[in-house]
Amino acid sequence: DAGITQSPRHKVTETGTPVTLRCHQTENHRYMYWYRQDPGHGLRLIHYSYGVKDTDKGEVSDGYSVSRSKTEDFLLTLESATSSQTSVYFCAISESVGTNEKLFFGSGTQLSVL
């Protein structure tokens, strides 16, 4: 999957607990993204990053935070997980943004919040 590794691949957690998902890329792409995918909604953007320590919110950012301390790593944190955050989470990378935004995706993390 285009040199993108997501961890963990599966996680089950309880409501109210913090959760961190990790995305690691070996492509040295500047732009990184976190999406969630739910039935009937398609892919929805949570947060994205233009570079180290440069992040911005997407359309469904409430309840999520991100950090990017290195070009290759982009972390997604659920400070206090809720059942509505049960979803499949995908990390993506691209070389350009705003036009010709060709995204390459990781394999995903299946998160279940009980």
Next chain:
Amino acid sequence: GESVGLHLPTLSVQEGDNSIINCAYSNSASDYFIWYKQESGKGPQFIIDIRSNMDKRQGQRVTVLLNKTVKHLSLQIAATQPGDSAVYFCAENPLGEKLVFGKGTKLTVNP
């Protein structure tokens, strides 16, 4: 709501036939389009892209057609194989904005 949609949520074809998956978009400012394939349990995989200054682009067994007049995008898969079974979705990239994804069409290839 999403500006990218699909005419059919499911498509079933016989192995060896050609498949056509359609997508409508509503943003006339979109100047770049992508088709993705997603197999069960996997991440979306880039198939082919097309810029708005083109109306057709061919890849290996796939062709994307763009009709800007009616804001319509299609993906044609030649000689469909069982390995082509997946969900296919299109994405549009309005100039200066983020990609907008459609919900997808599930393609089933019958042997």
